[in-house]
Amino acid sequence: MSLTLEQVQRIAHLARIEISAAEAATTQGHLNGIFQLIEQMQAVDTAGVEPMAHAQDLSQRLRDDKVTEEDRRATFQAVAPETEAGLYLVPKVIE
Amino acid sequence: MIDASLRELSQALAAKQVSSVELTGLFLDRIERLNPALNAFVTVDPEKSLKMARAADARIAAGSAGPLTGIPIAQKDIFCAEGWRTTCGSKMLANFVSPYDATVIRKMEAEAGLVSLGKTNMDEFAMGSSNETSFFGPVRNPWDRERVPGGSSGGSAAAVTARLAPAATGTDTGGSIRQPAALCNLTGLKPTYGIVSRYGMIAFASSLDQGGPMAKSAEDCALLLNAMAGFDERDSTSLDRPREDYARDLEKPLAGLRIGLPREFFGEGCDAEVMAAVRAAIAEYEKLGATCVEVSLPNSHLSVPAYYVIAPAEASSNLSRFDGVRYGFRAEDYGNLDDMYMKTRAQGFGAEVKRRILIGTYVLSHGYYDAYYLQAQRIRRLIADDFVAAFRQCDVIMGPTSPSTAFKLGEKAADPVQMYLSDIYTIAVNLAGLPGMSIPCGFAGGLPVGLQLIGNYFDEARLLNVAHRYQQATDWHRRRPAGVA
Numbered sequence: 064m065s066l067t068l069e070q071v072q073r074i075a076h077l078a079r080i081e082i083s084a085a086e087a088a089t090t091q092g093h094l095n096g097i098f099q100l101i102e103q104m105q106a107v108d109t110a111g112v113e114p115m116a117h118a119q120d121l122s123q124r125l126r127d128d129k130v131t132e133e134d135r136r137a138t139f140q141a142v143a144p145e146t147e148a149g150l151y152l153v154p155k156v157i158e
Numbered sequence: 159m160i161d162a163s164l165r166e167l168s169q170a171l172a173a174k175q176v177s178s179v180e181l182t183g184l185f186l187d188r189i190e191r192l193n194p195a196l197n198a199f200v201t202v203d204p205e206k207s208l209k210m211a212r213a214a215d216a217r218i219a220a221g222s223a224g225p226l227t228g229i230p231i232a233q234k235d236i237f238c239a240e241g242w243r244t245t246c247g248s249k250m251l252a253n254f255v256s257p258y259d260a261t262v263i264r265k266m267e268a269e270a271g272l273v274s275l276g277k278t279n280m281d282e283f284a285m286g287s288s289n290e291t292s293f294f295g296p297v298r299n300p301w302d303r304e305r306v307p308g309g310s311s312g313g314s315a316a317a318v319t320a321r322l323a324p325a326a327t328g329t330d331t332g333g334s335i336r337q338p339a340a341l342c343n344l345t346g347l348k349p350t351y352g353i354v355s356r357y358g359m360i361a362f363a364s365s366l367d368q369g370g371p372m373a374k375s376a377e378d379c380a381l382l383l384n385a386m387a388g389f390d391e392r393d394s395t396s397l398d399r400p401r402e403d404y405a406r407d408l409e410k411p412l413a414g415l416r417i418g419l420p421r422e423f424f425g426e427g428c429d430a431e432v433m434a435a436v437r438a439a440i441a442e443y444e445k446l447g448a449t450c451v452e453v454s455l456p457n458s459h460l461s462v463p464a465y466y467v468i469a470p471a472e473a474s475s476n477l478s479r480f481d482g483v484r485y486g487f488r489a490e491d492y493g494n495l496d497d498m499y500m501k502t503r504a505q506g507f508g509a510e511v512k513r514r515i516l517i518g519t520y521v522l523s524h525g526y527y528d529a530y531y532l533q534a535q536r537i538r539r540l541i542a543d544d545f546v547a548a549f550r551q552c553d554v555i556m557g558p559t560s561p562s563t564a565f566k567l568g569e570k571a572a573d574p575v576q577m578y579l580s581d582i583y584t585i586a587v588n589l590a591g592l593p594g595m596s597i598p599c600g601f602a603g604g605l606p607v608g609l610q611l612i613g614n615y616f617d618e619a620r621l622l623n624v625a626h627r628y629q630q631a632t633d634w635h636r637r638r639p640a641g642v643a
Contacts, residue, residue: 098517142486
């Protein structure tokens, strides 16, 4: 398998990372090297093997439906790039 | 004092031979003098540390101290600590001051009374094996400053090696505690997945990440794990198990211990001098009463390929939170919201982190999920099953931690695949979720060699026992670089 430049640009867009043409070319080389390593997996017959998503077979714990955290909105928003009136500010989304 | 074990420091504090303020001042002074040449710490805040030390001295005076109260420790900068800048080695968080404590930090500071000396440098978001991907520049190995300390917990490793701290915390997703421990002559432990809370530990690959201690001996690691481990309702993957004393079996004799030697770890691909040191260590274990049995981990050669699907997949999801909205870096100039995300992430992440996000995005994307992500998870199962079979024949598995000693700065930086292969012996342990250690076992060309010990699930106490008995019989772990004084 080999990624094209267009595919690299497409993945970068999906990941929301701006990438220049020069960066895309370098990245293409690196990614193809890494995928060459990854492709070793394809030679293995894994039919019937249960995928292992996690190191421990756990079911999610449930907790009581009650408030356990205190309101720390002001503290948490103090580290935000831009806030106003308790809201996070971003460029206008809806005209 | 700088070589003292944690037990010796604890006794000195209890006997009032030294105060925590004095001890903390001693290490802060060493950091100030020696850190500029090593770049092991990215943040120190003497006022904060000394305040903790005064509180520890008050606890000691009041008779309410625990075994580690007043002992200074370095914290990997992946753990959020309230009021401390917490960067994870990234420009993305270069100015982020955490509004809360990770559970590990809370347990160590508030419960055990350890004194944090500062935050240690690391590969960006723990993605690296050399500490060269840090936004804050590479860490230098105290054994040879032209070489890497390993990664991603390289700052923690260099700090303890240069005696800038008696011990440190690390995290291990694919070898990030064990490999730097091996390259710097330290003892490091990656616990069974789920033993140490991940709450407040900035996530890289959530099904693999695990925090653990890095120190000068197995005994020190046991005492630190006692302070770090335990159930945490704030981490949904934390295991609710009875409390244990990880130091309880340290002195047990090793007679009858069955050591499994995976033939895949003793073939090609490992430096000959490294292998010679590992074999000599195994011979020492035989003198201590252990017997060796050959075992097989037939799928271990697939651990690096499977890991470089699973870890980037989880990382691409975890790191989607860094978008310039709620905290961290935001690009200066941007147009619409999408442009703000794209520029923020382009400027805030380094090259290796971007590469892994792109791999993860691709393997999770429509049409490729089954061929990559699902296939990797199936191989993960095969790798874990290999260990289950091997542990029917033995109590502990041994082999090299790293295929080479510390390599030169820049030597592998241009070739990601070469860098990834530095972790060929450590990654399978994370995929399976098993506990693993690295302990010093000799030198090759003047550089430290690490012996890897892999235990069965929840067998930390035995691993620490196996490591401790070896350290009673040898003195490799006591060696420190000539320049460190």
